[in-house]
Amino acid sequence: QTVVTQEPSFSVSPGGTVTLTCALTSGSVSISHYPSWYQQTPGQAPRTLIYNTTTRSSGVPARFSGSILGNKVALIITGAQAHDESDYYCVLYMGGGVWVFGGGTKLTVL
Amino acid sequence: EVQLVESGGGLVQPGGSLRLSCAASGFTFTDYWMNWVRQAPGKGLEWVAKIDQGGREESYVDSVKGRFTISRDNAKNSVYLQMNSLRGEDTAVYFCARSQWPGYFPSWGQGALVTVSS
Helix, strand or coil, X not given: CCCEEECCEEEEXXXXXXXXXXXXXXXXXXXXXXXXXXXXXXXXXXXXXXXXXXXXXXXXXXXXXXXXXXCEEEEEECCCCHHHCCEEEEEEEEECCEEEECCCEEEEEC | CCEEEEECCEEXXXXXXXXXXXXXXXXXXXXXXXXXXXXXXXXXEEEEEEECCCCCCEEECHHHCCCEEEEEECCCCEEEXXXXXXXXXXXXXXXXXXXXXXXXXXXXXXXXXXEECC
16 A cells, blocks of 8 residues: 655744655655645645646746655745645655545644 | 536435536546545545546546446546445545646546435
8 A cells, every 4th residue: 555645734934935745655756656736725626736746837836846855755835925824735646547645734824 | 717517425324325427628528537536524635536538447546446436428528436335434525636647637626525424
């Protein structure tokens, strides 16, 4: 059973920078997992932020960026704003038409 | 504008069945894989099932294999999720999501709530 892990929660000050990560319990995340990131506020559908590790989805501000960080993948938010307070999910493509989501990170901006 | 609209959610008893539908518009439906992703109350997202453009290749998360069936009707621009032998742990909002290469979900519906309870 493939398990993808994320920090359960994170806190950042307004204007600060935060790095959220996504890892595999067994093995390394690579670009061949085509990592993508989603933002979700309560009661809403997820919104696509980053796909293919580093590509920002249309309309996503440049303060959101993605990268590979060692054996993990990362979502970096630079200059955090109050309305960035949301849940953030990564998902990895495992091949064969199968995806696995991470458990999500609840980001607090205060 | 891409639109995905789910319907068919509701309350069902354990062991029962339910069929979700997702009506798609605003894009060429036959060009894309379609998926169902669910979210249990207060929990994270979980990918559930995928179907290819022609409806011939399906894939499922292990926990629903043998109980859920994804299908599509390209003439109606619709994708379905037939859920049988439902369990309490299947209680969730079910999102219809379009996937595209390279392996991500650019478009989501608003979700349909399925509650499995006696």
